[in-house]
Amino acid sequence: MVLILKESDVNDLLDMKSAISCLETAFREQSEKRFLLPERQVFQATDQAIVRVMAASIANLQSLGLKVLLGVPARRRPDLTYFVILLFSPIDASLLSIIPAGRLTQLRTGAASGVATKYLARQGVSSVGILGAGVQGYGQLEGLAATAKVQEAIVFDVDSSRMDALATKAESELGISVKAAHMVEELYTTDVLCTATTSTKPLIFGEKLRAGTHLNAVGSNAPNRQEIDHTVLLKCRVFTDKTEQVLKESGDLTVPINQGLYNPKSIVGEMADVITGKLQGRMGESDITLFKSVGIALEDVAVARAVYDIALRRGAGEDFVF
16 A cells, blocks of 8 residues: 555654754764765756656665656745655655655755754854745744744845735744835845755855855756846855755856866765764854755655654645555
């Protein structure tokens, strides 16, 4: 039998703190090279629709699966399913579960930034700036709220209705009051700045960053997207979720590298190695640190297995025989 879960099941079964704990464990496995992560496959299915297929295996977490992402980026309808994870048995490779991955993707993306903030930001983080008030923007705030004692959140989006919706949701679910910014510049005053947009041109610039700031840049996951200017990279100690994948997929890095404005050898390393102590994250209070993430399947299969295990214990979902 195959366990079928709904988005509502995922939301009820796994909270952000549990997702953060799950990813921290998964990153340790990544650092110790106890995982398999094939290159993500991306192709243009139609003039507009893009298909991404990503798989991973983490033996010690009994996590084996693949995630498929479809649709037209930035034009997905909230009432339809575009992301799905197929979770398999690491013992006999049989299909264990089919899990819609909208909420899971939001959770694992926010959780990854939560982990990065825990290890790279200064102690006593109290203020957060969010650039982009969409699904992933809220996930960033959620991830930081589960990691730090957030007292102030400032959000900027070109769509004021989305800022209002995020503020209402944050107040209700997180107990955080969110200020809607009139301009991007207001975000530079915060301890941690998160970018989660689909922008194709830089919105954050290095000369405006305050000493000691930490950044989580998660929006640019394609070569034509760019949220941060090359001047940000030059001022930061840069860490990635998977350097090889970031250098292939993110315009935040590929554009300045191709223009000769940034040397990829300047990247300090991967976040996983900071967690295990193989790399030092922040060197001092005045350092500006950056976690550049494009999202990797290792994160997806780790949280998918966690949701599956919880569902089995609680009797959630529906068993289905094909």
